[in-house]
Amino acid sequence: TELRQWAIGKGYVMWETKPGHGLEIVPEQESYKVGDTARYLVKNPYQGAKALVTVERFGSIKSWVTTLKSNMEIIEVPVEPDYVPGFFVSVTVMSPRVNKPIDKNQVDLGKPAFRMGYAKTAVKDPYKEILINVKTDKSVYKPSETVIVEFQAHPRHPTADREPIELAVTVLDESVFDLLSGGKDYFNPYKGFYTLDDLDLANFSLLMRLVGRQKFEKKGANAGGDGGSSLSMRSVFKFVSYWNPSLKTDSDGKAQVKFDLPDNLTGWRILVMAVTPEDLMGLGDYNFKVNQPIEIRPVLPNQLLTGDIFQAGFSVMNRTETAKNLQVVITATGQVIAPTANTSWMESMKNMVGLGKESVSKKYTIKAEPYKRYTQWLPLQATTAGLIEFEATAADGEDSDGLQKSLKIWPRQASVTAATYGTTVNDEVIENIKFPEDIFPNVGGLKVIASPTVIGGVDGAFSYMRDYPYYCWEQKLTKGTMASHYNNLQDYIADDLIWKDSYTLPGKTINLAKEYQAPDGGMAYFIAKDERVSPYLSAYTALSFNWLRTAEYDIPELVEKRLHSYLLKLLRKNVLPDYYSKGMAATVRATALAALAKHGKITRNDISRYHSHVERMDLFGKSMFLSAALQVPGTQRIRND
Incomplete structure (x- = not known):
C-alpha cells in the first residue's frame, strides 16, 4: 500500500521540471x-x-x-x-x-x-438521472391475456422548471435478455451517454512560433458516440411482445400501456428508457411471468424433404403440484400421410402421385407427474412440397393447453428446366418430347406457351426489373430505361403486371446521371472519379439516352455532350483498362459506335477502322456494330459482311 500526502505553505520549492512544456x-x-x-x-x-x-x-x-x-x-x-x-x-x-x-x-x-x-x-453522480417505477396489474399471466402496465417517471433532482418526459418501452423475452452480455446496461441511456470521453480540445500558443519551438500536439483524441447498436425488431419479433418508441407522460410523469401477450410460456422483462428534451435520462425495468398448468412444446425436425418418414413429437408438462391424467391429441394436416408398413420408399413415392391435402391424427392418455415432461410421437411421411399444419392439445377436464405449429416440406430434387423455341407461319407445329425413364411421378411438369408476337412473354423481365433492389448507376439506369419500355409496350403486357411509378421513374433516373459522371465525361458505377470510370457503362449510358429520347424524355444537354466527348476519345485512343480482353474492347467500342452514330458523330472511316474487329465481338457487339453501320452512308459492303 502506498499513501501520498502533500503539505503546502510559504517559501520556495524547487520542483524537478522535465524538458518541454508540461506542467504537473x-x-x-x-x-x-x-x-x-x-x-x-x-x-x-x-x-x-x-x-x-x-x-x-x-x-x-x-x-x-x-x-x-x-x-x-x-x-x-x-x-x-x-x-x-x-x-x-x-x-x-x-x-x-x-x-x-x-x-x-x-x-x-x-x-x-x-x-x-x-x-x-x-x-460519479447520477445527478441527471430519471427514476422510473414500473408495475403491472398482475405478476403472472396466461397466454394471450392483456397486460396493463403503469409507469411513473421523475427526475432524481427535480427543478422548478419541470421538463416533459418521453418514454421508449420494450417488453423482451427473458430468454433473449439473458443472452445480452451487457444486461440492463445495454439499454441504459444514462450509462451510454454519461461517460467521460477523451479530451477533444486542441491547444495553440503563439509562443511556440515566437521562439521557434515546433513541438505541438493535440491534447487528446476526438470524442466518439455511444456506438451501441439497436435491437433489430424484424429478426426477433417473436421474442418482443411490445414496443413503443415514443410514449409521452402526463404532467406528473405518469403513463399507461396495454398489450396482448403472445403464446410464449416464459418470463418477460419490461425495459423503459426515459429522456427529456434537454439532458435528463434514465432506465427502469420490471419482470412478470406467463404461465399455465399444462404446457405443450413442439419437438419437430428442422427441415423436411418430400418422401421423408419422420416422427412429429410434442412434449407435455404438468406444471402443477399434483399428478394429472391428460388426454393428448396430435393432428397433422397438409402434404402428409401415415407411413405404410412393408412398403419400399420408392413404391411409397409412386403411391403418393395425385395426393392432395390429407389429415393424420392420434390420441394418447398419459399420467403426468408434477414438473415432468412426456413426449408423444406421431409417425408421418411427407408427400409433396408444401406445408404441414400441426395441432396438439392436452387436457384433463380442468386445465388444458393447445398449440399450433407449421413445418415446410422442401422438394427433394432440384428442378432442371429444358426448353425449346421457334417461330412458324404454319397451321401446325409438332415437337417431340422424351421423358426420362426414372422420372419421379410427382415432380415436374410440361408447359407450352404460344404467342402471336415475338414480344410476347416479356412480363417476367419487367417484373424482375420493377422489383430489383440494388442501386449502382448501371442498375438505376436499366431500371429507368425498362420503365420507359414498359410504358411503350402496354399492349403486350398482362393486365395484372402493375409498375406504379413507371411514368416518373425514367425522368428521375435521367436527372441522376450528373451525379455519376466523372470530370472526364465518363460514367462510374458509384463514385464519380476519373479512375473509377467504366468504358462499358459509359457506352451503355449513351445508348440508353438514345432509347429514352425516342420515348420523348429530355436528356440533359451538357451531360450528354461531355459523355460523347469521352466516347469519341475512347474510339480514337487506347484508354481502355488493362484487364479488358480484345473481345471486350471490341464489343464496348461497337456499343459506342452505335450510340454516337445516332447523332451523326461517326464517319465511314470510323466504321472501316473497326471492321476488322468484328470477329472478336460477341453477338451483342456484332449487333451494335451493324446498327452503327446502318446509320452511316457508304458502308453497304461492311453491312453485307
Whole structure:
C-alpha cells in the first residue's frame, strides 16, 4: 500500500521540471459528486506568474485567470451539475520576457515561456438521472391475456422548471435478455451517454512560433458516440411482445400501456428508457411471468424433404403440484400421410402421385407427474412440397393447453428446366418430347406457351426489373430505361403486371446521371472519379439516352455532350483498362459506335477502322456494330459482311 500526502505553505520549492512544456497537476481525488469542490495542487515553476485555468469537455465550459503567488498553489473548482459525467482541468502558466543578457552561445535566457498541464476528473453522480417505477396489474399471466402496465417517471433532482418526459418501452423475452452480455446496461441511456470521453480540445500558443519551438500536439483524441447498436425488431419479433418508441407522460410523469401477450410460456422483462428534451435520462425495468398448468412444446425436425418418414413429437408438462391424467391429441394436416408398413420408399413415392391435402391424427392418455415432461410421437411421411399444419392439445377436464405449429416440406430434387423455341407461319407445329425413364411421378411438369408476337412473354423481365433492389448507376439506369419500355409496350403486357411509378421513374433516373459522371465525361458505377470510370457503362449510358429520347424524355444537354466527348476519345485512343480482353474492347467500342452514330458523330472511316474487329465481338457487339453501320452512308459492303 502506498499513501501520498502533500503539505503546502510559504517559501520556495524547487520542483524537478522535465524538458518541454508540461506542467504537473495533482488532483486531490479521482472523482467527485455534484456540489463538491475539486482541489488540485499545481507544481508551479514560475512563482508569481499569471495562469489561465479552464474547465473543459466538448470545448471550454468555464475559464478564468489567476495569479500563482507561490510554487505550490491550490486551484479549486466547484463541481456543477453540468460537469457530469466529468471534466478536464487545464492550467496554463506563463512567464513573460525578462531582462537577461544573451550568453556567449547566443541563447536568449530571457525569452517568454509557458507550461501547460491537464487533470482528468470524473463526476460519479447520477445527478441527471430519471427514476422510473414500473408495475403491472398482475405478476403472472396466461397466454394471450392483456397486460396493463403503469409507469411513473421523475427526475432524481427535480427543478422548478419541470421538463416533459418521453418514454421508449420494450417488453423482451427473458430468454433473449439473458443472452445480452451487457444486461440492463445495454439499454441504459444514462450509462451510454454519461461517460467521460477523451479530451477533444486542441491547444495553440503563439509562443511556440515566437521562439521557434515546433513541438505541438493535440491534447487528446476526438470524442466518439455511444456506438451501441439497436435491437433489430424484424429478426426477433417473436421474442418482443411490445414496443413503443415514443410514449409521452402526463404532467406528473405518469403513463399507461396495454398489450396482448403472445403464446410464449416464459418470463418477460419490461425495459423503459426515459429522456427529456434537454439532458435528463434514465432506465427502469420490471419482470412478470406467463404461465399455465399444462404446457405443450413442439419437438419437430428442422427441415423436411418430400418422401421423408419422420416422427412429429410434442412434449407435455404438468406444471402443477399434483399428478394429472391428460388426454393428448396430435393432428397433422397438409402434404402428409401415415407411413405404410412393408412398403419400399420408392413404391411409397409412386403411391403418393395425385395426393392432395390429407389429415393424420392420434390420441394418447398419459399420467403426468408434477414438473415432468412426456413426449408423444406421431409417425408421418411427407408427400409433396408444401406445408404441414400441426395441432396438439392436452387436457384433463380442468386445465388444458393447445398449440399450433407449421413445418415446410422442401422438394427433394432440384428442378432442371429444358426448353425449346421457334417461330412458324404454319397451321401446325409438332415437337417431340422424351421423358426420362426414372422420372419421379410427382415432380415436374410440361408447359407450352404460344404467342402471336415475338414480344410476347416479356412480363417476367419487367417484373424482375420493377422489383430489383440494388442501386449502382448501371442498375438505376436499366431500371429507368425498362420503365420507359414498359410504358411503350402496354399492349403486350398482362393486365395484372402493375409498375406504379413507371411514368416518373425514367425522368428521375435521367436527372441522376450528373451525379455519376466523372470530370472526364465518363460514367462510374458509384463514385464519380476519373479512375473509377467504366468504358462499358459509359457506352451503355449513351445508348440508353438514345432509347429514352425516342420515348420523348429530355436528356440533359451538357451531360450528354461531355459523355460523347469521352466516347469519341475512347474510339480514337487506347484508354481502355488493362484487364479488358480484345473481345471486350471490341464489343464496348461497337456499343459506342452505335450510340454516337445516332447523332451523326461517326464517319465511314470510323466504321472501316473497326471492321476488322468484328470477329472478336460477341453477338451483342456484332449487333451494335451493324446498327452503327446502318446509320452511316457508304458502308453497304461492311453491312453485307
